Amino acid sequence: xxxxxxxxxxxxxxxxxxxxxxxxxxxxxxxxxxxxxxxxxxxxxxxxxxxxxxxxxxxxxxxxxxxxxxxxxxxxxxxxxxxxxxxxxxxxxxxxxxxxxxxxxxxxxxxxxxxxxxxxxxxxxxxxxxxxxxxxxxxxxxxxxxxxxxxxxxxxxxxxxxxxxxxxxxxxxxxxxxxxxxxxxxxxxxxxxxxxxxxxxxxxxxxxxxxxxxxxxxxxxxxxxxxxxxxxxxxxxxxxxxxxxxxxxxxxxxxxxxxxx
Amino acid sequence: xxxxxxxxxxxxxxxxxxxxxxxxxxxxxxxxxxxxxxxxxxxxxxxxxxxxxxxxxxxxxxxxxxxxxxxxxxxxxxxxxxxxxxxxxxxxxxxxxxxxxxxxxxxxxxxxxxxxxxxxxxxxxxxxxxxxxxxxxxxxxxxxxxxxxxxxxxxxxxxxxxxxxxxxxxxxxxxxxxxxxxxxxxxxxxxxxxxxxxxxxxxxxxxxxxxxxxxxxxxxxxxxxxxxxxxxxxxxxxxxxxxxxxxxxxxxxxxxxxxxxxxxxxxxxxxxxxxxxxxxxxxxxxxxxxxxxxxxxxxxxxxxxxxxxxxxxxxxxxxxxxxxxxxxxxxxxx
Amino acid sequence: xxxxxxxxxxxxxxxxxxxxxxxxxxxxxxxxxxxxxxxxxxxxxxxxxxxxxxxxxxxxxxxxxxxxxxxxxxxxxxxxxxxxxxxxxxxxxxxxxxxxxxxxxxxxxxxxxxxxxxxxxxxxxxxxxxxxxxxxxxxxxxxxxxxxxxxxxxxxxxxxxxxxxxxxxxxxxxxxxxxxxxxxxxxxxxxxxxxxxxxxxxxxxxxxxxxxxxxxxxxxxxxxxxxxxxxxxxxxxxxxxxxxxxxxxxxxxxxxxxxxxxxxxxxxxxxxxxx
Numbered sequence: 001x002x003x004x005x006x007x008x009x010x011x012x013x014x015x016x017x018x019x020x021x022x023x024x025x026x027x028x029x030x031x032x033x034x035x036x037x038x039x040x041x042x043x044x045x046x047x048x049x050x051x052x053x054x055x056x057x058x059x060x061x062x063x064x065x066x067x068x069x070x071x072x073x074x075x076x077x078x079x080x081x082x083x084x085x086x087x088x089x090x091x092x093x094x095x096x097x098x099x100x101x102x103x104x105x106x107x108x109x110x111x112x113x114x115x116x117x118x119x120x121x122x123x124x125x126x127x128x129x130x131x132x133x134x135x136x137x138x139x140x141x142x143x144x145x146x147x148x149x150x151x152x153x154x155x156x157x158x159x160x161x162x163x164x165x166x167x168x169x170x171x172x173x174x175x176x177x178x179x180x181x182x183x184x185x186x187x188x189x190x191x192x193x194x195x196x197x198x199x200x201x202x203x204x205x206x207x208x209x210x211x212x213x214x215x216x217x218x219x220x221x222x223x224x225x226x227x228x229x230x231x232x233x234x235x236x237x238x239x240x241x242x243x244x245x246x247x248x249x250x251x252x253x254x255x256x257x258x259x260x261x
Numbered sequence: 262x263x264x265x266x267x268x269x270x271x272x273x274x275x276x277x278x279x280x281x282x283x284x285x286x287x288x289x290x291x292x293x294x295x296x297x298x299x300x301x302x303x304x305x306x307x308x309x310x311x312x313x314x315x316x317x318x319x320x321x322x323x324x325x326x327x328x329x330x331x332x333x334x335x336x337x338x339x340x341x342x343x344x345x346x347x348x349x350x351x352x353x354x355x356x357x358x359x360x361x362x363x364x365x366x367x368x369x370x371x372x373x374x375x376x377x378x379x380x381x382x383x384x385x386x387x388x389x390x391x392x393x394x395x396x397x398x399x400x401x402x403x404x405x406x407x408x409x410x411x412x413x414x415x416x417x418x419x420x421x422x423x424x425x426x427x428x429x430x431x432x433x434x435x436x437x438x439x440x441x442x443x444x445x446x447x448x449x450x451x452x453x454x455x456x457x458x459x460x461x462x463x464x465x466x467x468x469x470x471x472x473x474x475x476x477x478x479x480x481x482x483x484x485x486x487x488x489x490x491x492x493x494x495x496x497x498x499x500x501x502x503x504x505x506x507x508x509x510x511x512x513x514x515x516x517x518x519x520x521x522x523x524x525x526x527x528x529x530x531x532x533x534x535x536x537x538x539x540x541x542x543x544x545x546x547x548x549x550x551x552x553x554x555x556x557x558x559x560x561x562x563x564x565x566x567x568x569x570x571x572x573x574x575x576x577x578x579x580x581x582x583x584x585x586x587x588x589x590x591x592x593x594x595x
Numbered sequence: 596x597x598x599x600x601x602x603x604x605x606x607x608x609x610x611x612x613x614x615x616x617x618x619x620x621x622x623x624x625x626x627x628x629x630x631x632x633x634x635x636x637x638x639x640x641x642x643x644x645x646x647x648x649x650x651x652x653x654x655x656x657x658x659x660x661x662x663x664x665x666x667x668x669x670x671x672x673x674x675x676x677x678x679x680x681x682x683x684x685x686x687x688x689x690x691x692x693x694x695x696x697x698x699x700x701x702x703x704x705x706x707x708x709x710x711x712x713x714x715x716x717x718x719x720x721x722x723x724x725x726x727x728x729x730x731x732x733x734x735x736x737x738x739x740x741x742x743x744x745x746x747x748x749x750x751x752x753x754x755x756x757x758x759x760x761x762x763x764x765x766x767x768x769x770x771x772x773x774x775x776x777x778x779x780x781x782x783x784x785x786x787x788x789x790x791x792x793x794x795x796x797x798x799x800x801x802x803x804x805x806x807x808x809x810x811x812x813x814x815x816x817x818x819x820x821x822x823x824x825x826x827x828x829x830x831x832x833x834x835x836x837x838x839x840x841x842x843x844x845x846x847x848x849x850x851x852x853x854x855x856x857x858x859x860x861x862x863x864x865x866x867x868x869x870x
Contacts, residue, residue, distance in 0.1 A: 050490050070494070071494075072493075073493065074491065081491070084488050087483040087484060093539055097480060097484070097492060100492045100494065108473065109541070154492070
């Protein structure tokens, strides 16, 4: 579905990403992980098409992304940014903005079908009860769900998320990631998400891409990427990796300075 | 949700009715009072009477121009506030009015209007506006990307520069010219030339229609440029065309009527607090509300101390400002 | 004999005819105080049906219908009075003039005057327009005679340097493009700022040129404050000799022939107190 070849890009003259190569198959749930400043968000922005590439190509369903009509791209790929600005629209109006790429030329008002899709997206994300409230006023966890509802309104095949669980309590962290997992499993939505919490990434993703200093350090299943050697190498800190007895996924324990002896 | 569309229709109809009522009131009010019954008989019969002339040659053109300019300024306000996602931006922030004022002042000081006719005044105003618009535009376009923050800053700076140059011109100009400049800066809906009034109406209504093609892009832009792009909006095209549209509307208003402040700032806010920030309703209702507001202010300006007349900017500022503060205070309390 | 009488009658009618004919405007509105005053001078006040709120002289003018200010006339009011002539001046809003013309009302615009001869010229023109040519000629001749007399009386007297101030903050003066310059010249003085390009003047320049007399026209500014301000510059002869005079701006700024001679007489006493 998505193929990235020899990608190099950055802001102005600084290269934040270099020589990135990987492939994403339809239906995969991929996590991008790495230390702060390793280029996770930059990679996501490059895929979403807002960043100009210095070198290399990103093929989405076989087509070069900059060549795809913006509106057409938005019908196939939705982006949930981290902490995007919101306005004083009501939650329902906000979710309906996701229908914009599907509007016909000269269409100003939502059709009945648009409204149904929005309603379904809100029902799926459990945000129907918020429909009349201004997005400015809802909590961080609710906002994240509303953003996902808006993305679903675009009826995408690929969903990009930038740290969807940042600043959320564990209830909402689990709620958001469970929802994404459900979309991935039940609706076949391909998901690429940036996550800085390695445990959450290991728990939910099928495949992890570990970035370090703008280069791919390792790609593979969580069990292969989240080993103590790899993590100590990249994060320069001592950790202990065990297995979650329920999910059989790796779980990382931090080791404070005191306990290292 | 059909409820929403119904609500919108009711709003537009309500504003349309208000516009009609205010226009009729404005026709009746003036230093020469005219009850509505008399107006009807006057229009039907008396062609040559002084009252007929007052009604159709003095009051009507002002109402029509008030409609066009009030609408254009409010529309420009909605567009710019939406584009910049900044509630303090108004049509005059970008230095367009400064440029237009400078153009007119140059014309007055060089006395070009005496040789080539009074129509050169709005023409020079518009030229001044175009010069400033292109300056702002080309200073802030880098690799095909229009930098919004730079646009705002350059605009503010250019408006300072032009007002300083105007001050310089005023200091070195002769007394009669000074008078002309002050007249023009104070702003007024009195315009003897029907052609200009027609042009103003056509341009502002066209502006409204064009703005609707971008209403959804504006909605998306209210989330910021990057989010708008994620929603499939061609932000560069939208930004450029919206900026040019708002500039043309402002430039036109300023060159025909001079500087009439506050309309473009207050009306969009006021309307937004009633209909919400969806630009599909905001654009149209702000246009109508702006037209109502300016016609009403102009009527007050010419009746309050009749036969003397206040500059309309005085009324828009005092009335608009205080109503706005009242609404804001009431909103925070509830 | 009968024939002669007939010719005489025709002549009389022919001469007097235009004076009473409907060709001359019967409903006049003046949008400038000095034009209002000139209409009174010409004895055509009966035909004046409206003027501005600033038209305070002669006192009877206060009772005329008011149609707005000098700069901002009320079109509706003017139209409702159904005038057949509107007199405008340089301060009238150009849009008002154009609008009135579009409405089919006769507008005669008097541009600003820059000399005594232009004052007289305009006065004669006004007389001609409203059919009071004779009276106008009489008044102008009288004024011109007075001016000549005054000019003669100051001939040979020392010519003091004069600075005329018509505005403070910023300091405004008069140049030779204003008829006020004629006052100084006719009264036997030298206007130190007569060759200045613009009316904005610097205080330093005044100190450097050291005028013998300073004349302050009060127009919105309080003359006493300005007089006190000048007291700081002790090097100026006018300050040392106490020759700072405050004069009503009305006298300097109303360009009628009659007012001109009246003001000129006053200025002669200021510039030549010894006489």
